[in-house]
Amino acid sequence: MNPLSDVPTAEIALRIRKHCVTMTHRAGTSHIGSCLSAADILAVLYGRILNVDADQPSMPHRDRFILSKGHACAALYAVLAERGFFPLSVLDTYCRNGSQLAGHATHNVPGVELSTGSLGHGLPVGIGMALTGKRDGKSQRFFCLLSDGECDEGSIWESALFARHHRLDNLIVIIDYNKIQSFGRVEDVMDLNPLADKWRAFGWAVREIDGHDLKEIQDALLQVPYEPQRPSCLIAHTVKGKGVSFMEDKLLWHYRSPRGDEFQQAMKELEQCK
Amino acid sequence: MRTAFIQTLIELAREDDRITFITGDLGFTVVEPFMEQFPRQFINAGVAEQNMMGMAAGMALSGKVVFTYSIANFPTLRCLEQIRNDVCYHGANVKVVAVGGGLAYGAMGFTHHATEELGIMRMLPGLVVVAPGDPQEARMATRAAAKYDGPCYLRIGKAGETEVHKKPVDFQLGKAIQMRDGEDLTLIANGGLLKTAAEVAEHLSAEGIHARVLSMHTLKPLDQDAVLAAARETRAIVTLEEHSVIGGLGSAVAEVLAEADDVKAAFRRVGLASGFLSAIGNQEYLHEQHGLTPAAILKQIAPILAATARPTSGRVLVSASRT
Numbered sequence: 001m002n003p004l005s006d007v008p009t010a011e012i013a014l015r016i017r018k019h020c021v022t023m024t025h026r027a028g029t030s031h032i033g034s035c036l037s038a039a040d041i042l043a044v045l046y047g048r049i050l051n052v053d054a055d056q057p058s059m060p061h062r063d064r065f066i067l068s069k070g071h072a073c074a075a076l077y078a079v080l081a082e083r084g085f086f087p088l089s090v091l092d093t094y095c096r097n098g099s100q101l102a103g104h105a106t107h108n109v110p111g112v113e114l115s116t117g118s119l120g121h122g123l124p125v126g127i128g129m130a131l132t133g134k135r136d137g138k139s140q141r142f143f144c145l146l147s148d149g150e151c152d153e154g155s156i157w158e159s160a161l162f163a164r165h166h167r168l169d170n171l172i173v174i175i176d177y178n179k180i181q182s183f184g185r186v187e188d189v190m191d192l193n194p195l196a197d198k199w200r201a202f203g204w205a206v207r208e209i210d211g212h213d214l215k216e217i218q219d220a221l222l223q224v225p226y227e228p229q230r231p232s233c234l235i236a237h238t239v240k241g242k243g244v245s246f247m248e249d250k251l252l253w254h255y256r257s258p259r260g261d262e263f264q265q266a267m268k269e270l271e272q273c274k
Numbered sequence: 275m276r277t278a279f280i281q282t283l284i285e286l287a288r289e290d291d292r293i294t295f296i297t298g299d300l301g302f303t304v305v306e307p308f309m310e311q312f313p314r315q316f317i318n319a320g321v322a323e324q325n326m327m328g329m330a331a332g333m334a335l336s337g338k339v340v341f342t343y344s345i346a347n348f349p350t351l352r353c354l355e356q357i358r359n360d361v362c363y364h365g366a367n368v369k370v371v372a373v374g375g376g377l378a379y380g381a382m383g384f385t386h387h388a389t390e391e392l393g394i395m396r397m398l399p400g401l402v403v404v405a406p407g408d409p410q411e412a413r414m415a416t417r418a419a420a421k422y423d424g425p426c427y428l429r430i431g432k433a434g435e436t437e438v439h440k441k442p443v444d445f446q447l448g449k450a451i452q453m454r455d456g457e458d459l460t461l462i463a464n465g466g467l468l469k470t471a472a473e474v475a476e477h478l479s480a481e482g483i484h485a486r487v488l489s490m491h492t493l494k495p496l497d498q499d500a501v502l503a504a505a506r507e508t509r510a511i512v513t514l515e516e517h518s519v520i521g522g523l524g525s526a527v528a529e530v531l532a533e534a535d536d537v538k539a540a541f542r543r544v545g546l547a548s549g550f551l552s553a554i555g556n557q558e559y560l561h562e563q564h565g566l567t568p569a570a571i572l573k574q575i576a577p578i579l580a581a582t583a584r585p586t587s588g589r590v591l592v593s594a595s596r597t
Contacts, residue, residue, distance in 0.1 A: 115363055124332065
């Protein structure tokens with residue numbers, strides 16, 4: 001049962017954005033830019049794609065989603081709450097003393113498959129799950145959201161080699177390619193281009209989309225696997241801080257927490273998005 | 275020990291099809307029997323330890339009982355964060371196996387000596403750490419690790435070690451095995467130096483000095499009761515490890531002794547001084563170069579024996595030149 005199935009994905013994405021801005025403001029934490037760039041992807045995944053059940057978070061043979069870019073956990077928590085894994089009121093406690101919700105995804109939270117936060121860990125674990133699923137003949141799918149900076153990690157490329165060699169076509173990597181990592185623009189720090197060519201060279205079936213076009217996202221995710229016998233890589237071109245004009249495409253909003261006026265202004269812009 | 279390990283794993287895989295074995299591209303002429311009999315329970319992860327360990331966690335979280343396998347420091351230090359975050363933090367049922375612990379790889383050199391990793395593994399929360407001392411202990415440790423629901427590190431030797439225990443032993447994780455009793459001192463050893471400890475005790479016995487010998491195969495959880503009993507019932511404790519004296523067995527025992535209330539026993543650690551071994555040679559040669567032979571150890575502990583000798587015993591103190 002999916003309480004979001006009749007909610008337009010644009011509305012789901014808006015709710016995620018509003019929650020993220022509120023949560024980070026209240027807690028005085030950030031990574032807000034990283035959350036906003038992933039909001040549309042998460043809205044479609046949990047609104048339309050993933051076979052999961054909030055009443056049975058450990059349902060066997062469910063689809064698995066791993067947020068390998070664990071610092072965007074506010075967005076994951078927001079969509080999990082909207083999907084019904086836990087009450088919305090829990091979001092108010094994000095990063096506060098005594099909370100269940102830490103500043104990076106943790107597996108104590110219903111619906112969170114893996115504790116992440118150190119980049120490069122989520123994909124290998126996802127591969128282990130996907131390999132088990134394949135060997136045991138199950139039809140579940142395994143989704144893993146990476147950041148662009150995360151593609152600097154060697155472990156990602158170890159995983160890329162392995163997944164192709166073992167024909168894990170039940171595995172889908174989505175890259176939130178927002179072009180800014182944690183100390184500069186990707187092209188200035190460690191240029192990933194041509195990114196699609198790299199994943200193709202590793203034997204993956206690759207598609208590229210506008211990571212904020214909900215229809216493109218949904219069409220792309222409904223079509224996996226893109227090729228039999230190959231893992232799928234969906235490169236989503238996104239904007240860090242998407243949805244709040246003064247946060248868009250700025251490194252600052254990887255770190256800054258929206259305060260006072262900034263918070264008001266951000267919420268005002270999002271309110272006007274109806 | 276590695277043959278004992280693989281043979282035991284084959285028996286286990288026969289009994290339980292959740293048993294999964296992942297190698298980091300190693301095990302030539304050792305691992306083939308497992309691979310041939312259980313192809314669906316075998317994976318070669320290639321020379322990619324971080325992916326191997328993350329994958330192991332993912333498979334364990336999906337219901338498998340996973341053994342990862344490599345040599346020296348490759349299955350531990352190379353993917354330490356994966357063991358900490360993905361395995362230990364999630365309580366994933368993964369057993370990390372390292373062949374060639376200590377100086378077993380001899381002349382292959384420093385990159386192939388696992389001499390700090392027991393200490394490092396000991397620090398990880400939720401990880402059981404075992405260094406069996408002979409093939410029998412290796413077989414039983416493998417079984418015990420498979421039965422235990424949770425993360426383990428199993429550090430074994432190589433091929434061709436002798437059986438130190440002359441008869442079957444009762445092996446339990448976390449419980450030291452008392453190999454002989456005595457009240458003059460206690461030798462606590464694991465892994466590659468268990469055999470050495472037994473030899474040292476034999477020499478001392480010929481001199482009229484009676485040593486208790488404990489095989490402390492499980493470094494964590496340490497058998498604290500056995501340590502405290504030794505401290506109360508014998509006059510000195512000496513730890514022996516094919517590992518740095520920093521952080522491993524000696525440090526673990528020292529922690530217990532330092533915090534105990536009524537300990538009068540003297541204490542010494544025997545192991546590798548921290549540093550880069552400049553000598554090159556096989557395991558025995560390296561033992562000679564670094565003071566880990568029975569003769570060298572007897573010489574090293576002579577002062578502590580002298581200091582703790584009973585005044586009225588009339589026995590002859592051990593003379594290093596005779597050994």
